[in-house]
Amino acid sequence: MRTTVMWRSVAAVAALAAVSACTVQAVGTPAETPARTSPAPSRAPDDAKPSAPAVPSKPAETRAPVPTPKVLWSKGDKGRDVREVQARLRQVAWLFEGPTGTYDSSTVTAVKGFQGKRGLPKTGRTDSVTWQRLLRMTREPGKWELYASGGQQAAKPDPRCMTGRVLCVSKTSRTLRWMVDGRTVSTMDVRFGSQYTPTREGVFNVSFKSRHHVSTLYDTPMPYAMFFSGGQAVHYSSDFAATGYNGASHGCVNVRDEGKIAALFSQVRSGDKVVVYW
Template sequence: MRRTSGMRRGSVRRRSLAAVAVVAVTAGCTAQAVDGAAGDGQDGLGGKRPPPLTSAPSPSPGGKSPDGKSPDGKSPAGSEASPGVPSKGPSKAPAQPKVLLTKGDRGERVRDLQARLRQIAWFGGPGPTGSYGGSTVTAVKGFQAKRGLTATGETDEVTWQRLLDMTRKPGFFELYAAGDQPAAKPDPRCLQGRVLCISKKSRTLTWMVDGRAMSTVDVRFGSQYTPTREGEFSVYWKSRHHHSTLYDTPMPYAMFFSGGQAVHYSSDFAARGYSGTSHGCVNVRNEKKIAALFAQVRTGDKVVIYW
């Protein structure tokens, strides 16, 4: 009986010690897990739950993960990895204005440029020549510099527009103040035979043979007080070294067609241009051309003067 009781007491004692051991172990694990105050994601034992080992990183604000991608794994729009969005390259330099006329050019556009520059006192000399030479380059440079433009001497779109804004369309005689004006349409009376065909409208004399224009020269006429006669005449006398006794002035290469009126070379016309007039004669200012014409014209050849 004693033995049995002792066995029972030892058994109970062993069970009590085991229970105490279990409680001690449990209390020790819980204490190590305490990481802060209770609540806000803590378990019932007062500690926070550790994150699961297999969970994905929490998305950053705006729905993006820490690597800069959206939750579906794609790069956000506008990033370098976004396809179809070109990157911006270096900015381009402003385009230079197109050059319209430059040194060496010839023609009516050059003549128009020179006439407009002449209107505002930038182009001197007897008048437009139709040739873009050194004097035109100098005039354009001065015009550009005065207005704060790049002074290249070339006429570009900006220079031309500024000039248009400051000038008017040149008239015929402005364009051909220095000569070389185109001949007018010939009068019907000039289309047959050998004719000195003289137009007051274009201020030209065209030497015509059987309807063909052989040469053209610039001419000027008399004033309103001593007008050059109009109509159909003929050359009745030629005088290579003629000198006017009435006006005491030389009239070389004179070809008389009506009284004292003749076609002849005029040094005054060559020097002064259209700022002067004749006393009724048809003045020619190109001595070489009038010399060649004088050699071809015969007495009896027709002279037609018209508007």
């Protein structure tokens, strides 16, 4: 009997403990469960990793192209400006003929020599760089330098040349106009006497013509001679043709173009007027 009571007491205590255990579990801290953790983020593939901002590559350093100098004059060009180039080249001893006013082979050769001496490209063309260098080394040529070999435009005819048949000779432009009734038939370069044997100025007439004349005073040929004042005549001069204005006559009017004076000689008549003026 006593054993039965003790067993029941033990059972009751066990039951109470069980109830207490349930009660605590119900109202107390819940039974420990595995802690919930956020799922580990999936690792992005390497190629999805944000990369550092790209640094723009520095462009390769390049030099600006050197502009090509502008060509001012070249072979075949003509005119007063070409005469100046030639006259300045003569001043620095790169050209020994002319000026002719035509940019010819001799001018090309002279420009190449000038350029090469100064380290410039030897093109033979006068570009802006070559021209500036030439300007710094020379002075502005005078009228006689520009027309050292002739080619100057004929001066305006003297009023006395405007009627009849006239050999109209200008000392200013160093030209002769053959004129008929105010119309110019032909023009040609001429030269005159030196200060010691000057060509006389004024109005004259052709006294006589001599196709194969030889000077009795100087013993020199005077072909196609047309005398107008004593021993002074208009005639062809081989010396003028060869040396240009580096020389002078003994008072005559020298013509250097043989073809032109031959044609003139065939047209002029004795008695035609000759006007020599400044």
